[in-house]
Amino acid sequence: MKYNYLITSMALLLLFQLNAQSPTTSYDPKPGNSKFMLRGYSDATFLSNDEESTFGNARIIPVFLYQQSDKLFYEGELEFAYEDGEVEIAVEYANFYYSLAPNVHLRAGKILVPFGIFFDRLHPSWINRLPTNPLGYGHDGLLPTSDLGVELRGASYLGNMKFNYSLYVTNGPRIKDGSEEPDEVGMIVHNPIEDNNNNKAIGGRLGLFPLRDQSLELGFSGLTGKLGNRDSEFEDIGTMMYAFDWTYVKKVSPLGGIIDIKGQLNFINIDDQEYEVIEDSVSETYSFDNKSNSSFLQLGYRPTFGNSQFVKNLELVGRYSTLNTPEEAPWESESTQLTLGLNYWIDWRTAIKLAYQAERVTGGHAEGGDEPEKLDINTLYIQWTLGF
Amino acid sequence: MKKINNTLLLILFVTCLVVVFTQCASQKAVSNGDELTKGAPEYVLQKSGAQLWAESCIRCHNTASPSTFSDVQWDVAVTHMKLRAQLTQVEAEKIAEFMKLAN
Numbered sequence: 001m002k003y004n005y006l007i008t009s010m011a012l013l014l015l016f017q018l019n020a021q022s023p024t025t026s027y028d029p030k031p032g033n034s035k036f037m038l039r040g041y042s043d044a045t046f047l048s049n050d051e052e053s054t055f056g057n058a059r060i061i062p063v064f065l066y067q068q069s070d071k072l073f074y075e076g077e078l079e080f081a082y083e084d085g086e087v088e089i090a091v092e093y094a095n096f097y098y099s100l101a102p103n104v105h106l107r108a109g110k111i112l113v114p115f116g117i118f119f120d121r122l123h124p125s126w127i128n129r130l131p132t133n134p135l136g137y138g139h140d141g142l143l144p145t146s147d148l149g150v151e152l153r154g155a156s157y158l159g160n161m162k163f164n165y166s167l168y169v170t171n172g173p174r175i176k177d178g179s180e181e182p183d184e185v186g187m188i189v190h191n192p193i194e195d196n197n198n199n200k201a202i203g204g205r206l207g208l209f210p211l212r213d214q215s216l217e218l219g220f221s222g223l224t225g226k227l228g229n230r231d232s233e234f235e236d237i238g239t240m241m242y243a244f245d246w247t248y249v250k251k252v253s254p255l256g257g258i259i260d261i262k263g264q265l266n267f268i269n270i271d272d273q274e275y276e277v278i279e280d281s282v283s284e285t286y287s288f289d290n291k292s293n294s295s296f297l298q299l300g301y302r303p304t305f306g307n308s309q310f311v312k313n314l315e316l317v318g319r320y321s322t323l324n325t326p327e328e329a330p331w332e333s334e335s336t337q338l339t340l341g342l343n344y345w346i347d348w349r350t351a352i353k354l355a356y357q358a359e360r361v362t363g364g365h366a367e368g369g370d371e372p373e374k375l376d377i378n379t380l381y382i383q384w385t386l387g388f
Numbered sequence: 389m390k391k392i393n394n395t396l397l398l399i400l401f402v403t404c405l406v407v408v409f410t411q412c413a414s415q416k417a418v419s420n421g422d423e424l425t426k427g428a429p430e431y432v433l434q435k436s437g438a439q440l441w442a443e444s445c446i447r448c449h450n451t452a453s454p455s456t457f458s459d460v461q462w463d464v465a466v467t468h469m470k471l472r473a474q475l476t477q478v479e480a481e482k483i484a485e486f487m488k489l490a491n
Binding site for chain 2: 126154155166207347387
């Protein structure tokens, strides 16, 4: 019996040793049809202005990619943000794609709304050239970020010109009726917690590439839908939003570097409506032309001349952004934002960003002819970001 | 506003139908032949994967180093970009081929 144990033990040892010596013989490198990949990004930001000087937040945003087959693909982005001693968790998007044809893809779930280019393409901090977003964007902005719905998207050719397209139906935005926040009555809200009516928002974007080197893209987006709660007096209030965007990225030899020009004009039109709100037990009626607009223009320059790798890793960025909300609305404002930045790229997806942002806000519904409140906020940002 | 909404809805619906039917039809028509190149202009077919990689990625972010990922990972990453960044099938195939050769 002891002899058998000895033989067995030696055989097992020999087997382990063989496996240890030639690991490739036991490893099957064939990937199979299903492929999983974890990507994402993380960042940490320091900011300093007259009000505070603080390490503002730190975030890790994993993006889960799963390719089940040539036709079926899944992507999901979670955001974990640590700020003010609390961890906030959000699902930025979670959707699957099914390829109906090589250039026609169905996307469904919580999707990034392709209204313009910023949020759909540029919002990750390792892609966004500055530590902040243009005015009108973000989780509480007037512009859409993500929503539940279904979309057809893809790219193809119109003669010799490439184009891309998106057509989508989503739950859509809603309107604030002033019952909870009287100061924001009539304001559009995207990404609502629940669908407030049976109407669905319909939208789309068409992008054209007039130049053969794809350096220029011109886009037009539109979104329409009803905003009011079902069975409420605001049920029939509708919105018509549209945007123009442009991208021009090209290496320009006379300038010794790559120039990157991006921009977007947004228009948010909401049907006229009279709003009655009760604030501090006093009833007040608002009637205003509910039209808002916002824009941004961003210029970037990354040198490619010379032999210094340090210089080649630098990038200069400037962005000017505006936001105008309706006159006579309690949330009336005129805002401008100028941001100047210097980035150092450690590699293609890791950067340290230094930026100075000057924001001017003139706003508030002035009573009795008072001058609207003016606010100047000048902030220095340092952000470290890494894509993975 | 209601009239504009209905008009926009109609335009989007018709555009959607046209795109889906033309693309699905073109896929069926080329199922026996050169599926990838059907519909793509000659100048696109003449571009190398390296050229398309340089042109496409930089519109949003810095161009990725091919050595970043393995062959399998590039399959997933480029498919993801085909869907998210709206690359055409020809572009995606050529870029993936280049990345897997150069990594």
